[in-house]
Amino acid sequence: GQQVMQIPQYQHVQEGEDFTTYCNSSTTLSNIQWYKQRPGGHPVFLIQLVKSGEVKKQKRLTFQFGEAKKNSSLHITATQTTDVGTYFCAGVEDNFNKFYFGSGTKLNVKP
């Protein structure tokens, strides 16, 4: 079955430093989604990438989808304490009905 690997598992940064998390799929993805989960909370949808090589930005967050549609990354510029949480990628199957989540990257930001 489809597998989505995500690294690193943990990242500790000083406030103001940049942060990147990477996802790699064993198969070509139809699209990929990114979610954020605050401590004690539930995952919240951030964005979806569909096209090969697509890049999308949300303020300090930059999302990329690889040319082969098998990998993706989330980059946060100049982290803030509000960025603390776990970031998950989710690969979506062809029929857009099943989602395969990566294991997540837990981000801790020291003020």
Place this chain on the structure above:
Amino acid sequence: DAGITQSPRHKVTETGTPVTLRCHQTENHRYMYWYRQDPGHGLRLIHYSYGVKDTDKGEVSDGYSVSRSKTEDFLLTLESATSSQTSVYFCAIKGTSDSEQYFGPGTRLTVT
């Protein structure tokens, strides 16, 4: 948050007992999902539903069954709970704009 509620929010039960978790949504979404979340594993799909009485298995369905007799309710049953089923369970629905998922608040289940 897409009107999704889960009950109970916390439960402690003994090995071998049956447990049913409920997910309720108020916005008539067709697709509903049950995930479990464990440290180091992210979110793993247990079962999902694509309509009333229409369900399919996910990647970790063994030991779980589901039912959907009404659009708004999706039930997850552990017929005979085991300690390996101690986890946080999330219900989700699939939205209609980007196929994004909206998650409920979760149920923390402990099997002793």
